[in-house]
Amino acid sequence: MFYSIKQEFYKLRHKKIAWIAPIILLVLMILAGYALNCEEHKLLLVLCFDAPDWIMLILVVIGTTTFSMEFQNNAILTLLYKATNKVYVYLSKYIVLFLYDVFLHLLALVYTFCLHYTLFRTSAVWTMTYLYSQSIWENMLTAFMVDLVTTMLIITLVFLLSCLINNNAIVVTLSFLLVFMGQTISSNLLNSNKFVNVMKWNPLNMLNLTRQFGNYSMYVETTHLNNNQILIGSMFYIIIFFVLGYLIFRKKRY
Amino acid sequence: MNQVNERILEVSNVNTYIGKSKIIKNISLKIKTGEIVGLIGPNGAGKTTIMKTILGLTKFTGSITVGKRPITETSHRALARVGALIEHPAIYPFLTGRQNLELYARDKRDLTQLVSTLQMDSYINNKAKGYSLGMKQKLGIAIALLNHPQLVILDEPMNGLDIEATIGVRKLIKRYADQGTAFLISSHILSELQKIMTQVVLITSGKIIVNQPIEEFNKTSKQKYKVLTEDNNRAMSLLQKEKIPFILKNNFLVIDQKKHFCYSGSTFEK
Numbered sequence: 001m002f003y004s005i006k007q008e009f010y011k012l013r014h015k016k017i018a019w020i021a022p023i024i025l026l027v028l029m030i031l032a033g034y035a036l037n038c039e040e041h042k043l044l045l046v047l048c049f050d051a052p053d054w055i056m057l058i059l060v061v062i063g064t065t066t067f068s069m070e071f072q073n074n075a076i077l078t079l080l081y082k083a084t085n086k087v088y089v090y091l092s093k094y095i096v097l098f099l100y101d102v103f104l105h106l107l108a109l110v111y112t113f114c115l116h117y118t119l120f121r122t123s124a125v126w127t128m129t130y131l132y133s134q135s136i137w138e139n140m141l142t143a144f145m146v147d148l149v150t151t152m153l154i155i156t157l158v159f160l161l162s163c164l165i166n167n168n169a170i171v172v173t174l175s176f177l178l179v180f181m182g183q184t185i186s187s188n189l190l191n192s193n194k195f196v197n198v199m200k201w202n203p204l205n206m207l208n209l210t211r212q213f214g215n216y217s218m219y220v221e222t223t224h225l226n227n228n229q230i231l232i233g234s235m236f237y238i239i240i241f242f243v244l245g246y247l248i249f250r251k252k253r254y
Numbered sequence: 255m256n257q258v259n260e261r262i263l264e265v266s267n268v269n270t271y272i273g274k275s276k277i278i279k280n281i282s283l284k285i286k287t288g289e290i291v292g293l294i295g296p297n298g299a300g301k302t303t304i305m306k307t308i309l310g311l312t313k314f315t316g317s318i319t320v321g322k323r324p325i326t327e328t329s330h331r332a333l334a335r336v337g338a339l340i341e342h343p344a345i346y347p348f349l350t351g352r353q354n355l356e357l358y359a360r361d362k363r364d365l366t367q368l369v370s371t372l373q374m375d376s377y378i379n380n381k382a383k384g385y386s387l388g389m390k391q392k393l394g395i396a397i398a399l400l401n402h403p404q405l406v407i408l409d410e411p412m413n414g415l416d417i418e419a420t421i422g423v424r425k426l427i428k429r430y431a432d433q434g435t436a437f438l439i440s441s442h443i444l445s446e447l448q449k450i451m452t453q454v455v456l457i458t459s460g461k462i463i464v465n466q467p468i469e470e471f472n473k474t475s476k477q478k479y480k481v482l483t484e485d486n487n488r489a490m491s492l493l494q495k496e497k498i499p500f501i502l503k504n505n506f507l508v509i510d511q512k513k514h515f516c517y518s519g520s521t522f523e524k
Contacts, residue, residue: 078344
């Protein structure tokens, strides 16, 4: 297992995209800072200048190539026979991508502090009470943890699609559609008013976790679930998608 | 170094399935330390499938042990000291040749030695995306030979290699075998491995039809080469010049197997 993780780190470390992504993240955070007005500066701090959305974007791109590069380069056979168990190959990829996800989130926190004291200086103070009767910095840390759950769900979804579909372009397109249009698809499903009690538990609704945390009153109308319910739903789908993805990966012919 | 004559690989009554169809039919095979076993058969005979099965990459029945430890589809613990090159070399184009080797190497001294033996020094620090087929093949072979394996499985290793590289790879295989490494090497061309293999396994339609030491095979085999060339007149004049007896039958040149034959651009089947 340790050997597989070490190999995955080595590959990620040598991929250009892994080093370019933090720069892209910073640029997109600056753009978000300029795009939104001062009234929303507190929310910008809590959501790290919209970093969750940009991190999702980066994870979809890196996540899909994680598997496709193995198939395209015929390296999957070597990976599989060298690993003592197939599950280690799948798990090590997941762990490494998750750790990269944590790294991006930590970087987003650092960027937020830097941007707050340089380009976007406002009257907002970290100790100021904001959402859920908590201070801005507490909100920001909670949003950090909440978004880790959302991104874990995204990684499992991307891995599942990568194992299901052999064409990388289709996986990328489909992942982007689900991650960024998922909210619209889900709200359309829930607008029909039929089976709302069942449909509100659809996996796409769970992708609203971070957004709802940052803007509860607006999103709860769409999701029909409170924060805790979405959190539990997300955890449930992370397990389901992970197991399903692994089973497909195991049964796949190489 | 491995113990002399220690049994490294034992394949007993193995059947391999792809979907519901049986691809490999009841094969048994044993390889000892230092042996070079040539798995010879036409395209589609099941050579790659046998190799994948040994590496625990397919669904199978029967038993496979490497160093007396069993291999299953899900557990590959016994493969810790097995190197392999299956189908195409497993190379990441965004890494250099050296980084591709480092990804799998436990000992970097071993890596440097392999690079120099396979004469890859001039391009090993370049990104693998610019490699030719032969360069990739050499790198794939080097990956299989890393970490002092007790068994090496090579699927058509001479593909894409020029004559000089082929001779170099043959020498390298022989050297490793002399140190105790066992080899299972597939090819659809018998002559490619004839000079180095100690055991020949002929396979067709998923069944082993011959499994014997190469000396025995050479003695008993009275078959002839049936050669199809692009230019029979030129081939015949070359054979006459070399004083190699032949007959022309149904547009094929039939040549005694014992005679050495090499004609660029021709294809042949035995």
